[in-house]
Amino acid sequence: MIRLFKHYVPNAVLLLGALDLLLLLAAGEIGWTIRANQLGMAPQSMMSRWPQLVSYALFLQVAMMAIGVYGTEALQSLRYATARLIIAVSLGVIGLSFLYFMIPEIGFWRSNLLYAMGASIVLLIFLRMLLGKALGSQAFKRRIVVLGAGARAQRLKELSKTPGAGFAVVGYISMSEANRVIPEAIARDAIYNLADHVVLLSASEVVLALEERRNALPLKDLLRIKTTGVHVNEISTFLERETGRVDLDSVSPSWLIFSDGFSSGRMLSSAFKRLFDIAASLTLLTFMLPVILITAIAVKLESKGPAFYRQRRVGLYGVGFDVIKLRSMRQDAEVGGNAVWAEKNDPRITRIGNIIRKLRIDELPQCWSVLKGEMSFVGPRPERPQFVDDLETKLPYYAERHMVKPGITGWAQVNYPYGASIEDSRQKLEYDLYYAKNYSPFLDLLILLQTARVVLFADGAR
Structure with missing residues (x-):
């Protein structure tokens, strides 16, 4: 890559x-x-x-x-x-x-x-x-050697077999793991010179997938491998690169602190992002106003209740704000104001609501929040306070997604289908952390382009 x-x-x-x-x-x-x-x-x-x-x-x-x-x-x-x-x-x-x-x-x-x-x-x-x-084919895949034979090594083995994987595992080295799950792994003691072994396999990278790293890192071996020109990588960094996500099962606070990313030198990028948000939101609000008004009339005619509704969301640094959306559900969708996850074929969604959700028309009024500076066009989707309180207790590093401004579309939205469960939220969090860690105008442009695919083919709509 x-x-x-x-x-x-x-x-x-x-x-x-x-x-x-x-x-x-x-x-x-x-x-x-x-x-x-x-x-x-x-x-x-x-x-x-x-x-x-x-x-x-x-x-x-x-x-x-x-x-x-x-x-x-x-x-x-x-x-x-x-x-x-x-x-x-x-x-x-x-x-x-x-x-x-x-x-x-x-x-x-x-x-x-x-x-x-x-x-x-x-x-x-x-x-x-x-x-x-x-x-x-194999010609475009990097050849890697996995240092480890436990559960983490098994994850790499499974990932290498997925369609579109950019790497092939050519060898596993067992480091005396207590729970060995890779039967074909070669014991480290059976290899005289690990660096020579890696070179003979024509590997371009060695990935550390050790279950326990305390007093287990073969520093001399890794140094010799590095000096032969073979890249040495840690599993969290490797998975981030290969999947476009921050893998919650392998990351540690020290990795988040010392790895590349979360750069503070974003003044120019942030200024450009804000200028784009202002220009794009003004343009969309101007040209899409007839669509918004016609949709609002259709919503009003189909079911009782207001065409627009406000909903509290959690934004940058955990500060709450109100988003405005076109109503796509019945007026009594949430009894007593209790937040409820949307479901597949949710009966609360109206006929007009089903259409505008697939076309993302219900999101258009959020351009007002973008214009006000509460949101951006690209960023993690803002969640409701009730969901945030629950998810922060169940998912590690969930609060870190609030270190960037929320957006109408995001890296999770173009890579993961709509989800309404703790496991879905975990998957989306991994994408959101990747975005927060690796933000750049190039990534924003990539997300905006891929949003067209999501809208055209109704990917993830619910």
Whole structure:
């Protein structure tokens, strides 16, 4: 993996993205050439239309990122990738038509876009047919040796077998664990030189998965392994990188304190984030006001009660604030004001409420909270005080998610389906901690792009 702005991107995704960009440039040129030949135009240098080609390629690649073309499912299934590609390119071309209308200097003719669109779909699908399963093969996976043979090593073994895993375990070294669960692990005493053993396995990384580290760290072995050029990593850092989560089962307070992240040098990033929040919330409130009003009327007509409702949430540093949402449940959804988790096919949700929840229209009034500075567009979802009080007693480090401003969308929302249980909250907390620890404008942009996929395909709606 390559780390971009504190976020890890798989090598296979980077390679595929680079090849896609080249093919999109080629498709744009093909579209222009076909149309120019039809009109009998004399050939011109490709450099004379570089703004059109670059804008076309970049815009479509952003659309592909938003729709999920580079997700695990798309890398594993040609059928899935083809469907997402067609949707992404089609929506991208529609967006480009609007962009070229606003900035005609960088635009193709509309007939060019039609030809370029067809060429793009054909070339991108052909690339994935050509590469086949290669992107998910061993060639792009890091070879790791696991130091340990207990429950933590078993977790790595299971993770390596999941679709899209970016690593392969080539060896397990048992360090005399009391509860050994990896039968194929080799005892450390049976290996004369651990560093040579790691090199012979062509491993690029050694992961410490020891159940007990007190007086158990083989410091001399690790030093020799490190000096051979093999990377040595601790299991918490390794899992954070591979899963995009902070693993609560393996982290310790000392790891959170001494590991990279939670940087205080965010003044410029925070200022940029706030400016974006103000501009985006004003724009959305202005352009989506008719949608909000029409929805409010529909909600009012369908069921008794107000169209909007206020709900207390916990925000930055644990300070409470009120969010405004369009009502999607019956007026008597919570008897006595007691907070109740939403359920799958929740009978309290109205027909209009079911639609606006899937399209996330009920969230639009929260732009007012963003404009006021109580929320951001990107951040952990703010929870209700009753849930927070309960979760803080059951989940470690839950209070730490309140060290960043809550958001309308977040890293947990684009990576984990809607959940309404303690275990679901635990999974989402791991994503929220990752966001708080590794925040950057790049990660915010990635989340905003993937939110389009969540809205379009109703992922996680309830």
